Amino acid sequence: MDALLGEPWMLSPSVALRPEPFGALAYHFGNRKLTFLKRPELVAVVRALGEAADVRTALESVGVPASQHPAYAAALRGLAATDMIRPRKDAAA
Amino acid sequence: MTTLTERAPERPAQRPESGSLVQQFEYGLDAPICLTWELTYACNLECAHCLSSSGRRDPRELSTEQCKAVIDELQRMQVFYVNIGGGEPTIRPDFWELLEYAVNHQVGVKFSTNGVRITPERAAFLASPACNGYVDVQISLDGATAEVNDYVRGPGSYDTALRALANLKDAGFEDAKISVVCTRENIGQLDEFKALADRFGATLRLTRLRPSGRGADVWDELHPLPEQQRELYDWLMAHTADGEEVLTGDSFFHLAAFGESLPGLNLCGAGRVVCLIDPIGDVYACPFAIHDDFLAGNLLADGGFQRVWQDSALFNELRSPQTGGACASCAFFDSCRGGCMAAKFFTGLPLDGPDPECVQGYGEHALAGERTIPAPSQDHSKASPTRNQPVMLKLLTAPPVSACAESPLAGFDPTSTTTCGTGCCS
Numbered sequence: 001m002d003a004l005l006g007e008p009w010m011l012s013p014s015v016a017l018r019p020e021p022f023g024a025l026a027y028h029f030g031n032r033k034l035t036f037l038k039r040p041e042l043v044a045v046v047r048a049l050g051e052a053a054d055v056r057t058a059l060e061s062v063g064v065p066a067s068q069h070p071a072y073a074a075a076l077r078g079l080a081a082t083d084m085i086r087p088r089k090d091a092a093a
Numbered sequence: 094m095t096t097l098t099e100r101a102p103e104r105p106a107q108r109p110e111s112g113s114l115v116q117q118f119e120y121g122l123d124a125p126i127c128l129t130w131e132l133t134y135a136c137n138l139e140c141a142h143c144l145s146s147s148g149r150r151d152p153r154e155l156s157t158e159q160c161k162a163v164i165d166e167l168q169r170m171q172v173f174y175v176n177i178g179g180g181e182p183t184i185r186p187d188f189w190e191l192l193e194y195a196v197n198h199q200v201g202v203k204f205s206t207n208g209v210r211i212t213p214e215r216a217a218f219l220a221s222p223a224c225n226g227y228v229d230v231q232i233s234l235d236g237a238t239a240e241v242n243d244y245v246r247g248p249g250s251y252d253t254a255l256r257a258l259a260n261l262k263d264a265g266f267e268d269a270k271i272s273v274v275c276t277r278e279n280i281g282q283l284d285e286f287k288a289l290a291d292r293f294g295a296t297l298r299l300t301r302l303r304p305s306g307r308g309a310d311v312w313d314e315l316h317p318l319p320e321q322q323r324e325l326y327d328w329l330m331a332h333t334a335d336g337e338e339v340l341t342g343d344s345f346f347h348l349a350a351f352g353e354s355l356p357g358l359n360l361c362g363a364g365r366v367v368c369l370i371d372p373i374g375d376v377y378a379c380p381f382a383i384h385d386d387f388l389a390g391n392l393l394a395d396g397g398f399q400r401v402w403q404d405s406a407l408f409n410e411l412r413s414p415q416t417g418g419a420c421a422s423c424a425f426f427d428s429c430r431g432g433c434m435a436a437k438f439f440t441g442l443p444l445d446g447p448d449p450e451c452v453q454g455y456g457e458h459a460l461a462g463e464r465t466i467p468a469p470s471q472d473h474s475k476a477s478p479t480r481n482q483p484v485m486l487k488l489l490t491a492p493p494v495s496a497c498a499e500s501p502l503a504g505f506d507p508t509s510t511t512t513c514g515t516g517c518c519s
Binding site for chain 2: 016018019020021022025027029032034036038
């Protein structure tokens with residue numbers, strides 16, 4: 001199981017999410033990368049990250065079944081690669 | 094000719110719930126990803142292939158306040174950046190004010206310029222924290238040498254562009270873009286363009302010559318020959334393989350029918366993810382389609398840009414599934430999707446047929462058939478030529494009727510007692 005699931009994460013402060021019919025478009029004002037979140041569920045997860053104790057809690061709050069957690073963890077790793085989301089350092093989860 | 098407006102439906106097509114990103118894009122987005130905004134039709138140059146037939150300012154051009162209202166609306170719609178062009182946008186007196194306004198309202202700016210106003214002072218401003226690294230500059234250059242560039246862009250334009258690039262580099266502005274329209278004259282200079290970009294710490298951007306605007310007048314002479322398309326494709330494949338070394342604005346998807354697709358969406362984005370706002374607030378399906386047939390509405394007359402983008406009958410038609418027409422049975426249709434709508438339209442080809450530069454050769458066949466090139470629906474070219482007008486001298490393809498028809502001094506021998514030695518003048 002990906003260690004990320006037990007960690008506190010957040011949407012990067014320089015990222016804006018623009019809702020689209022298929023999900024959302026994420027734009028990073030710092031590195032000017034544009035990314036597409038292809039599922040509304042993934043958008044909900046990303047939005048929930050900052051308020052959740054850890055990634056697993058965020059996934060559960062949105063109703064993502066445990067069987068899909070590894071797939072979501074991989075998608076989140078992809079978003080982390082361009083700093084769309086980042087680990088939350090402040091919270092001692 | 095089948096025009097889009099004749100068969101516009103009343104409501105947008107039903108979007109599938111799943112499918113690839115490209116399929117989703119074909120049904121359109123709530124706001125464009127790539128929005129081009131031509132700020133003025135005024136230009137100091139008179140490039141032979143100008144796709145907006147620019148030259149003179151239009152008296153109806155948006156005021157500073159109207160432009161700021163457009164930026165406010167783009168911010169509300171979360172259009173994160175806009176490609177500003179013209180005409181020459183920097184000769185609008187309020188250009189720098191609008192640039193700062195956009196950057197301060199979370200609308201990044203990438204602007205295209207011939208470099209005429211990129212002085213050392215302006216370059217320093219562009220590199221300063223005021224622009225917050227949120228401004229991209231594209232210097233247009235259509236030849237790696239003055240000879241090739243000035244042939245289409247006019248005398249002195251090469252020096253102007255290189256001076257601008259030098260000013261940007263000296264000011265510490267990072268990663269300017271050199272934007273090249275690929276023509277028959279410059280395809281052989283791709284390596285030289287790359288070297289030029291490297292010299293200025295810039296990124297090379299190559300785009301396709303479209304038969305739009307004045308481009309329609311010179312397209313036959315300037316569009317790349319079939320073997321040059323292959324040369325361009327091979328060069329792009331070699332230089333775009335490892336990331337973003339060379340940019341293309343996604344403009345060469347018709348070349349995908351050579352085999353492997355180039356990086357990018359490989360999709361006609363017109364009215365789906367792309368559109369154009371012109372200087373008077375008219376909204377067109379794409380920057381290469383400034384024609385009444387592709388006019389979706391006007392943001393002043395039709396209740397704002399968002400209303401036009403989301404509700405126009407034309408855009409909803411473009412977001413409906415398109416048929417492949419004559420291309421549907423081609424094995425490469427899934428690669429090139431029939432090519433560029435504007436290229437077809439302005440060469441008088443049917444929109445559901447092959448691209449005029451179809452790399453499988455169907456375009457040449459179509460061009461040889463009966464077709465009517467559409468009349469331009471507007472022209473802001475200067476009424477009379479100025480010193481900046483390019484002089485496109487051509488080699489004669491047929492011998493002159495007589496030597497005198499080519500030169501009034503033909504056969505003139507100052508030592509002779511008669512004024513003309515050819516006899517045709519007598």
